[in-house]
Amino acid sequence: MKNLYLTQDNLRKFIESALLEDVGTGDHSTLAALPNGTKGSAKLLIKEDGIIAGLELAKHIFQYYDPELEVEMLLKDGDLVKKGDIGLIVNGLAASILTTERLVLNCMQRMSAIATKTHRLASIISHTKTKLLDTRKTTPNFRMLEKWAVSIGGGENHRFALYDMIMLKDNHVDFAGGISEAIKATQSYLKRKHLDLKIEVETRNLEEVRLVIETGGVDFVMLDNMDCDTIREAVALIDGKFLTEASGGITEETIKDIAECGVDFISVGALTHHVKSMDISLKAM
Structure with missing residues (x-):
């Protein structure tokens, strides 16, 4: 979008x-x-x-x-x-x-x-295929303008709000009883409601990445707070089956190394909440 x-x-x-x-x-x-x-x-x-x-x-x-x-x-x-x-x-x-x-x-x-911040971070990773994304960590009632500013600065907008994409975060997974359970329940819900929404699943470790691969039926895998060695291994495991997004505590000092791990996207909440x-x-x- x-x-x-x-x-x-x-x-x-x-x-x-x-x-x-x-x-x-x-x-x-x-x-x-x-x-x-x-x-x-x-x-x-x-x-x-x-x-x-x-x-x-x-x-x-x-x-x-x-x-x-x-x-x-x-x-x-x-x-x-x-x-x-x-x-x-x-x-x-x-x-x-x-x-x-x-x-x-x-x-x-x-x-x-x-x-300005978006342009600076996007420039650091411009030699890679990785695209810079914003998040929902925005100022209430000012999100439209903050996301507009990200796009002006050379970043890309992630989902705008809760209604335009499925994102199964760690708490969704834990409340649902696990990765597979959350994905299957989501697929059933979308079918029942006749909704055509992309699905992204947050993973915290390689075991959860393997579970997403085994379950299938998603579009994006978020690699949350993983170090570069783990990200590279996750990207190799996924092997193009899903788009990958690195997220969690990414800074101006670390973004280049993470992009060079081969992820498709990096999301940075600080683009909008720390300027x-x-x-x-x-x-x-």
């Missing part, structure tokens, strides 16, 4: 909800300080090197709030930026610019940080 969640309706709902949270009954600071009808311009100033993300969203926010705002895009999402670059210029009612400023910055600062926002500001011109 790539960006199926990025619909005009989903963007509109997000912007509506975010503005309701931030503006409420009115931006009284702006309403009090500015004479009615004051016009102005502002520039989006990049204050840190990285990958820019959220410019397209910023334009949506500005023009959703005030369709008469004019947005001049000077960069595009995914561009490599350096301190001092200007991302866009917005012209129109100064009140509209001020009221939407913080929402634009909150989104872009976090999205750019995620895109420091990029320094970006909106300055009146």
